[in-house]
Amino acid sequence: MRTLVTGAAGQLGREVTRRFAQYGPVVALRRDGLDITDHEAVLTAVGEAAPDVILNCAAYNKVDGAEDDPVTAMRVNAFAVRSLATAARERDAVFVHYGTDFVFDGDASEPYTESVAPGPQSVYATSKLLGEWFAAGAPRHYILRVESLFGGGAERTDPGDRPLGSTLDRMVDALEADRPISGFTDRIVSPSYVPDVAAATAVLVTTSSAPGLYHCVNTGYASWYDLALAAARRLGREALLSPITMAEVNTPAARPRYCALSNDKILGAGAVMPRWEDALERYLEARQAS
C-alpha cells in the first residue's frame, strides 16, 4: 500500500507517516514540499506518488487568526481539500481528511453524533466544514473529526509563527516548568491522543470500513479544567492550576462550549479508542520516557 501524507511536519502528519510506514512506502510531504493550495501542484504530486491512500494532515489551524484572514483559512481548509479529493477520485485512491468538533455550535447537552447537523460559529469552523463537504467528493473517503489533539509533537516551517504542540501539550510543558496554568471549567471536550488517531485511521483504511464521517476521539469527555487537573495531579503540581470560565477570556473567534463527541460509530468499525484518562497516562509516560 502506497501512502501520500500532506502536512507531514504537523502533529498528526508526523505520526501517521510513522504508522503507515508499516504498510508500505510513504511519501511524506511537508508544506515546503507541497503547498496544497496549488491545485496543479496537488495533481502533479499525486500523479508522481501514485498513492493508494492520501492522508491530508495539512490545515490552517489558527482559530483566531482565521477571523482576520478568512481567505487563507478557506483556501487551505476548504478549496485545497477539493483539489486533493479530485486527485484521489481520479486515482481511485482512499482519501482521509481530518475535521474538527468546532463545526458544532456547542449548545448540546449530550455527546454529538455524526448525524447531528453542524452549526459552525467561526471562520475557522466554517472553513473546516466546507473542507468536509469537499472531501466527500472522493468516493472512497474517510472524514475523521478529531478534537483537542495532543501528544504529537510537530515541526514548523516557520518556528516563530506560533508555539509547537497543542493546548494540552503546552499545559504539561508549563506544569513541568513550574509555571501556573488555568483551565476552562465550562468548555467540555473529548480529546484525541495523536497515536490513537493514527491507529484508528489505519484500522479504517486497512479493513476497508464503510466510507463516511467518523468522530475520532478518545472515549469520554471532560472540562479543560478537569483534563488539566488530571495531568497536574499525575505530575504532583496541582497547586499550579486555577479554574477559569470562558466568559473571563475574550477571543476573536467564538468557541463551542460543550463539544463532547460520541465515538460509537468508529468503535463499531473496529477502531480502539481508549478512555481519555488512559490516553493521558500513556502520553505522560511517553513524555517521561523521552
Ligand SMILES: NC(=O)c1ccc[n+]([C@@H]2O[C@H](COP(=O)([O-])OP(=O)(O)OC[C@H]3O[C@@H](n4cnc5c(N)ncnc54)[C@H](OP(=O)(O)O)[C@@H]3O)[C@@H](O)[C@H]2O)c1
Ligand atoms: N490541533 C488540534 O487540536 C485540532 C483540533 C481539531 C481538528 N484538528 C485537525 O486535525 C488535523 C491535523 O492537525 P494538526 O494539529 O496535526 O495540525 P498542525 O500540527 O498545525 O499541522 C498542520 C500542518 O499543515 C501545514 N500546512 C499549513 N498550510 C499548508 C499548505 N497550504 N500546504 C501544505 N501544508 C500546509 C502546516 O505547516 P506550517 O506549520 O509550516 O504552517 C503544518 O505542518 C487538521 O485537519 C486540523 O484541522 C486539529
